[in-house]
Amino acid sequence: MSDAEETIPIKDEYAIVAARSAGKTISSKCGFGLVDQTRISTAISELARNILVYAVTGTVYIREVAADGKHGIEVVAEDHGPGIVNLDLAMTDGHTTGGGLGAGLPGTKRLMDEFDIISAVGEGTTVTVRKWL
Amino acid sequence: MTHESELREEYSKLLRGFLESGDERYLYDIENISKEFVRANIGPDYILEAHLNTLNKIVSEFPVDKAVYIYNKASEPLFNLMVAYATAYHDYIAMNEERYLREKQLADELNDANRNQEMFISIMSHDIRSPLTAVVGYSGLIQKWSNDDEKIKRFAEKIEMTAMEIDRMIESIRTYSRVKKGNSKEDFDEIDLKVTLSEIFEFLDEKIQVHGTKIERRYRTDRDYMALGTEFLKNAYLNILDNAIKYSPKNSIISVTLDDTGSDLKFGVADHGDGVPDEMKEAVFERFTRNDKCGIKGSGIGLAIARHAIESHGGKVWIEDNPGGGCIFYVTVPKA
Known part of the structure; x- marks a missing residue:
C-alpha cells in the first residue's frame, strides 16, 4: 500500500532542500493539503538541520504509511552523531546548544502528530515523526 | 542599510526567485529568513507589507492572465514564511519565559543573600x-x-x-x-519541647527572679512533646520567652502552654503586658521593629531570627490578643 518512499543523505544545505522537496511531493501524493504540506516540510527542514548542526551527516527517510486504518506520512531522521545527553532538556522549549533559535525539536513536535526520539550518547539519534490524514 | 531593510530586500529576492523558478530551495531559504525576522524582532505586518510590495512589483511586469497565476503561486512562499515565523516565534517566547524564570530565581536568591548579609551586619554592629x-x-x-x-x-x-x-x-x-x-539532616535532633522549656527557664532564672515574674506552666510534665529541631529552634523559644518577660510588668504572671492535640505541637506564651496593636502583630517579626517602650534593651532582631528559624522548621509563629490583657505568642512546629 505504501509505495512512495525516499531516502535522502544529509550532508549539506542542498540536501535539506531535497528532503523538503521530497516531503512535499510525498505528502501531496498522500493527499495532504497545502497547510499540512507546509507543516511537514517545515518539520523536515528542522530535523535535517539538526542533523547538519549536531551530527554533521545523517539520513532522512520519508515514506507513506498506513496503520490502524489511518493513512499518513512518516519521516525518520537518523544520524550517528554525538547523541543527545539530556533528552528532556532538548525537548524543552527554547533550549539550544547548537546556536539556533532554540532547538527545532519542540517546534517539530508541534507541527506533527506523532513524535518519537531515541538517542544514545556516542551512538547517535533517531527521530521518527508521523502525520496522519 | 538597516538590518530590517536588508532582510526585506533579501526576502524580495527569494520571493522573486521562487516565483520565477518554482525551486524548493527558495522556500527553504524563506524558512530560514523567517527566523531572522523573529530574531531581529520584525513584526508580521512589516513582512506582509514587504511581500505585497514585491509581489505587486513582479506582477506589474507581466500581462493580466500571468499576473493572476503569479498571485496564486505567491501564497505558498508566504504561507511557508508564516508557518516558520510562527514556529520560531513560539520557540522564542518559550525561551524568554524560561530565561525570565531563571533570572527571577537568581534575583530572588541574591536578594535573600543580601538580606541575610544585612542582618548579619546588624547583629554584629548592635548586639x-x-x-x-x-x-x-x-x-x-x-x-x-x-x-x-x-x-x-x-x-x-x-x-x-x-x-x-x-x-x-x-x-x-x-x-x-x-x-x-536549608537545615542539613544532621543538624536535626528529636527534642522534647517540655525539656527544652525547662532548660530555658533555668537559663532565664536570674531574669525571672529580678523581674519577679511568675511562670505558670500549663502543660503536663509527665508527657513527651517530641519535635524535630535544631539548636536554632530552641533559641527561638528562648527568644520569645525572653521577650515576654521583658515586655511584662514586674511581678506579673506569664502562662506557658504546650498542646499536642493537633498534627502540630502548639506552644503558647501569654503575658499581661501592654499587648501588641493589630497593625504591629506582623511587623514585630520584621527587623528593628519594636513596640516602642522606653528602657527596653535589645536590637529588635531577635523575633525576626526566631521567625526565620521557626519557618525553616516548617512551623509558624503569630500573635493574638490575650483576653485578660496583654498578648499571646503562638508557635507551631510539626510533631517528630
Whole structure:
C-alpha cells in the first residue's frame, strides 16, 4: 500500500532542500493539503538541520504509511552523531546548544502528530515523526 | 542599510526567485529568513507589507492572465514564511519565559543573600557591641585596680564570660546562616519541647527572679512533646520567652502552654503586658521593629531570627490578643 518512499543523505544545505522537496511531493501524493504540506516540510527542514548542526551527516527517510486504518506520512531522521545527553532538556522549549533559535525539536513536535526520539550518547539519534490524514 | 531593510530586500529576492523558478530551495531559504525576522524582532505586518510590495512589483511586469497565476503561486512562499515565523516565534517566547524564570530565581536568591548579609551586619554592629563595651570597661577597671588582686580576678572573670557570650552570638549567626541555607539532616535532633522549656527557664532564672515574674506552666510534665529541631529552634523559644518577660510588668504572671492535640505541637506564651496593636502583630517579626517602650534593651532582631528559624522548621509563629490583657505568642512546629 505504501509505495512512495525516499531516502535522502544529509550532508549539506542542498540536501535539506531535497528532503523538503521530497516531503512535499510525498505528502501531496498522500493527499495532504497545502497547510499540512507546509507543516511537514517545515518539520523536515528542522530535523535535517539538526542533523547538519549536531551530527554533521545523517539520513532522512520519508515514506507513506498506513496503520490502524489511518493513512499518513512518516519521516525518520537518523544520524550517528554525538547523541543527545539530556533528552528532556532538548525537548524543552527554547533550549539550544547548537546556536539556533532554540532547538527545532519542540517546534517539530508541534507541527506533527506523532513524535518519537531515541538517542544514545556516542551512538547517535533517531527521530521518527508521523502525520496522519 | 538597516538590518530590517536588508532582510526585506533579501526576502524580495527569494520571493522573486521562487516565483520565477518554482525551486524548493527558495522556500527553504524563506524558512530560514523567517527566523531572522523573529530574531531581529520584525513584526508580521512589516513582512506582509514587504511581500505585497514585491509581489505587486513582479506582477506589474507581466500581462493580466500571468499576473493572476503569479498571485496564486505567491501564497505558498508566504504561507511557508508564516508557518516558520510562527514556529520560531513560539520557540522564542518559550525561551524568554524560561530565561525570565531563571533570572527571577537568581534575583530572588541574591536578594535573600543580601538580606541575610544585612542582618548579619546588624547583629554584629548592635548586639556584639554591647558585650564589647563590657570588655573594654572591665579592662579599664583592671588597669585602675591593678593592686587589688581580688578585683582583678573578678573583672577578668567578667571579661571571660563576656567573651564567651560573643562567641555564642557568632555561633548563632553561623547556625542562622545554616538554617537559611536549608537545615542539613544532621543538624536535626528529636527534642522534647517540655525539656527544652525547662532548660530555658533555668537559663532565664536570674531574669525571672529580678523581674519577679511568675511562670505558670500549663502543660503536663509527665508527657513527651517530641519535635524535630535544631539548636536554632530552641533559641527561638528562648527568644520569645525572653521577650515576654521583658515586655511584662514586674511581678506579673506569664502562662506557658504546650498542646499536642493537633498534627502540630502548639506552644503558647501569654503575658499581661501592654499587648501588641493589630497593625504591629506582623511587623514585630520584621527587623528593628519594636513596640516602642522606653528602657527596653535589645536590637529588635531577635523575633525576626526566631521567625526565620521557626519557618525553616516548617512551623509558624503569630500573635493574638490575650483576653485578660496583654498578648499571646503562638508557635507551631510539626510533631517528630
